[in-house]
Amino acid sequence: MHSIVVVPMHSTCPDDHIHLDPCESLAFGRAVRPRGPHLFIPHEGVSREAGEITAAGAYWRLSNLSSAQTYVVENPEGAGEHIKVPPGRLDAPVPFEFSRVVLPAGSELLSFDVWAPRHDYLDRTGPRGGAPTASAFPLDRGKRYFQVLVALCAARLRGEPHAPLPTAEELVERLRPLWPSVSRASVAWNIDYLAVKLRLKPAPDSAPGGGPRLNGKKERLVSLALRFDLVREADLALLGGKAQPVR
Known part of the structure; x- marks a missing residue:
């Protein structure tokens, strides 16, 4: 990385x-x-x-x-x-x-x-003095980007596996009670940062500067996060409890 x-x-x-x-x-x-x-x-x-x-x-x-x-x-x-x-x-x-x-x-x-x-992170299983262990998915649950990830995954964490992903406007609405200054631009910034943190490779058909690129990135982030349990149902509490999905 x-x-x-x-x-x-x-x-x-x-x-x-x-x-x-x-x-x-x-x-x-x-x-x-x-x-x-x-x-x-x-x-x-x-x-x-x-x-x-x-x-x-x-x-x-x-x-x-x-x-x-x-x-x-x-x-x-x-x-x-x-x-x-x-x-x-x-x-x-x-x-x-x-x-x-x-x-x-x-x-x-x-x-x-x-x-x-x-x-x-310190590798407590190996001999002391060795190289530190690089985390596969280095997420900090206290950061805003993790709130964005939970908001992206919220509907599927609630048991709706085929629910459409929230739009940028829906993410802003969901996050505003926790983050009053949130905007479409800050949501997109955090999604780009999550892609770096989770080592997403660019999609082969990604389009520069447009909706398809962002939507494809959101889908791949959610798929990865759910597959490896990077977010769990308990993390919904970070959004203020098990509120109803944003519509």
Whole structure:
């Protein structure tokens, strides 16, 4: 599994995402590099060599190569949780599974997202000192993406194996009591993230930027989650109890 996934600004398709394996680095800034991975940010307020992201297994590090600007790394799921990375700071560890890197750029604030979907766990059955065991399906039941997955699977968890999957609007309606700011875009973002977490391969007939691609991804997520018991009937309590299906 890729260690780190970088989602550029204004990304509308998973094909735009940049995947980093452990120890790989990604430079970002206004300069165009002829070779090697690079996140190009074409804004005159961004340094030519603004910074570098380095994958480090289950987390990542940020180097701020600017001479004057402090960068802020936010946890979009936190209550204002963030860290500051001052100018010249190298290899600052970032502890969030979801991160938004915010760059001051003139009168604007620019941002891009970084995901750390890999979770490693201690292998208690083997000899100490061995490599950690990578979880096959690293899901955190306290995250919003897990609520989205439960909402996707809700009707089938209630014993309706052939029930149609909820539309984006129905998912928003179902999740709003738990998540007041939920929107179609945030639901789609979480579905894309679940596809990364659960290692879904792109469908051969997937269509870029359209409904068929998202609907096919939802169906494959639900099929995988139910087949391997990643969600269970008891998880419906995360949606506020065994409420009636959204219609």
